[in-house]
Amino acid sequence: MTKEYITRLNNIASSLDDEYFYLKDLGDADINKSGVMLFFSQDRAISALAFSGDRGALYSAIESIYYASAAAHDADELFYKLIIFLI
Numbered sequence: 416m417t418k419e420y421i422t423r424l425n426n427i428a429s430s431l432d433d434e435y436f437y438l439k440d441l442g443d444a445d446i447n448k449s450g451v452m453l454f455f456s457q458d459r460a461i462s463a464l465a466f467s468g469d470r471g472a473l474y475s476a477i478e479s480i481y482y483a484s485a486a487a488h489d490a491d492e493l494f495y496k497l498i499i500f501l502i
Contacts, residue, residue, distance in 0.1 A: 416468025424465035429459035459486035 435454035466475050483494035 421465050421468050424461055428458050428461040428465060431455075431461065456486045457484070 430449045431454050435451060435458060438451045438454065463486065464494045466478035466482060468475070
């Protein structure tokens with residue numbers, strides 16, 4: 416992955432993160448129904464992609480797994496599949 420592509424992904428993630436915090440700060444009582452969590456999940460998924468192509472292999476893997484788990488609606492299932500894959 417090129418540095419330019421990683422920069423573009425990080426810019427997209429930052430924009431989604433800003434939107435998430437803006438909507439969250441509006442004080443919607445039910446952030447799950449308001450779509451706020453959609454921005455959060457999209458931000459984390461894009462961040463996982465960006466980290467997957469950046470820095471050292473171990474660091475990138477750890478960060479990608481973290482951000483993917485934050486984006487997943489069922490992190491337990493994600494970790495289960497990851498462990499099965501690694502075994």
